[in-house]
Amino acid sequence: MLSAGSRLRRRARSAVRHLRQRAVRAKQSPSTPYRRRAPTSDLERLLELYERTFGSVDNDPSMSTYAKVRRAASEVRKFVKATGQYGGTVRRISGVPLRSQLVGQIYVKTKYRLEPDEFYRFRLYESENRTVAGSFLRGLVDARMRDMVIRSMNVDPASLDDKLGFFAVCKKNGIDTIDVVASFANGDVVWYSRDARPPARDLFAKPAQGVGGHGIEFWTHEGGVYTSQEGVELTAEVLVDHLAALSESTDYLLQPRLRNHPALAVLSSGGLCTVRVVTAMEGPRSEPEVLVTVLRMAASSSTVDNFGEGGLAAPVDPATGVLGPAVKKALAEAAVDFTVHPTTGHPIEGSRVPLWDEVTALARRAHQAFPHLLVVGWDIAVTTEGVVVVEGNSRPGSNLSQQPGARPLGLTSLPGIYLRALQRGPG
Known part of the structure; x- marks a missing residue:
């Protein structure tokens, strides 16, 4: 009897043979003209602008059908590799068969140009998430468009990168932050x-x-x-x-060194928890808007809550401060919901971030102190000494913003904010 891995490889080889046969037939026929419907949403307009600016190998109008099919055939191997690495865990936790995962990767790559790591990171094997797959911003798209906006606005984000300068601006504007000794x-x-x-x-x-x-x-x-x-x-x-x-x-x-508020101390292995609040502000006269809210927690023996260093991240309801189940960034564990903290055993899902209204209010006031910046990811700590801004990030990562709770940035007002900023230009 064939193993699951052998069956998967056999299906993949069959898919490759089928695609190659299509390529041979397509080579004999002329390529059909490239057409697409007009974009109807800010997200679609942003993605069209991205493709016009940076190009798209996946949707290149000059690429023949034969070349496209050959490219698709070569990518099947990448899908198979990802399925072999992460598919077993997904099948065990979600019950989604390996074959369905393989087909799902091909589907979201073909339709939305999402890569296998994004398929597993955003759990697009789940039907509920698949329905909004086109709304997830790819990391490269978000990073390039954000940098394009920064250049267009002619602003310098270094005021956030220099922690000593950041401290001085916060103190000058009455923003509660951690003192510098x-x-x-x-x-x-x-x-x-x-x-x-x-x-x-x-x-x-x-x-x-x-x-x-x-x-x-x-x-x-x-x-x-x-x-x-x-x-x-x-x-x-x-x-x-x-x-x-x-x-x-x-x-x-x-x-x-500040300590977590008692309600958060039970959600950390020792490090300071921080709430990532992403805000957008379209000019000095506008009000900052909260786009994303996520709680980061230290896990295991780690003393930092960094998502990329093995920490946990849980979505936070922006209205109430209530937490959903936490996740880890590593793809090998991305399918796991942490409803309780793995070190302390305290429930994560359903817990509430204390002083929540103060957290979001502080994020808005902090952005008003840096009105030249369009989008900022604020790290805010709720401590035994009060609510403080730890730091600001001019380039908040799309993975941290979207993976916890599988909440696409494309469903926020961010695409429209980027487009309007590009239209306004400097000033």
């Missing part, structure tokens, strides 16, 4: 506290230009000594020397 650059230190020394409390150090949680350090204070996650104990003076030495290669910031 000191900054370190080229071996020198600049103090922002009156005592000009590390305070007697837990501390957090991070690169001033870092992303993704890389290079961060946690220091627990007890008995006049600061202890790292690895168990290294340093006095205040030695800690300053240590951070000054690190700053010889990259600038560092020293900040107080």
Whole structure:
């Protein structure tokens, strides 16, 4: 009896033979003229603009039918590989047969040009998600159109990338954020506290230009000594020397370490949870609009909530702050719904982010302090000391925005916001 993998490979070979036979027949007949209906939605207009600007191999009017079919045949192998890697987990959890997954990948690639990783990331093997498959923004499309908008508006997003400058703007505009104790650059230190020394409390150090949680350090204070996650104990003076030495290669910031609000502490393995709130603001006189709300949580032994570093992400109802089931970014686990936290055992689904109205209000006020930016992803923490902005991201990732809860960006007002910004240009 053939194994499931052997049956899948046999079906794939049969599909390739069929496509090749079609290619041979198509080679003998002229290619039909390329036609498409006029776009009717902002998303369709955005995708048409993308194709006119960057081109599309999948829908190239100059490509013959024979070439298109040959290309499709070569891509079947990619679909088979993805099905072999992730299909077994999907079949076990959702009950979708491997053959249906293979056919589904071919369908969404042909109709919407979505790749196998997007098929599994957004769970397009589920009929409910398949009906809105065309509304998911591909990562490359979102990134290229966003950068195109930034160039068209002639704005510099560096005000968010420079964490020290970001802190200064927030303080100037009364935006609650995490205090900076000191900054370190080229071996020198600049103090922002009156005592000009590390305070007697837990501390957090991070690169001033870092992303993704890389290079961060946690220091627990007890008995006049600061202890790292690895168990290294340093006095205040030695800690300053240590951070000054690190700053010889990259600038560092020293900040107080904040703790999760009790309602969120049970949803983390120790790291600070943050709510990603994506807002859009179409000019200084407009009101910021909330587009996406997602809660990120640290899992396992991780001390960071970063989605790309094994953290969990759960969709948040923008009106109520209630959580849906969480997911992980890794495709090998993308089919799994985490209804309870894998480390703490506390329910995720149905829990509510505390002080929710304050979270969304803070995101809107923060965007008003940066009115030149069109779209920002704010990371906001709800702590024992209140609600604070951790940082802003001028290039919020489409995966984090769309994968939790399978909520397509194309169903938000984002496509229209991009188009209007391109029409307005600078200013």
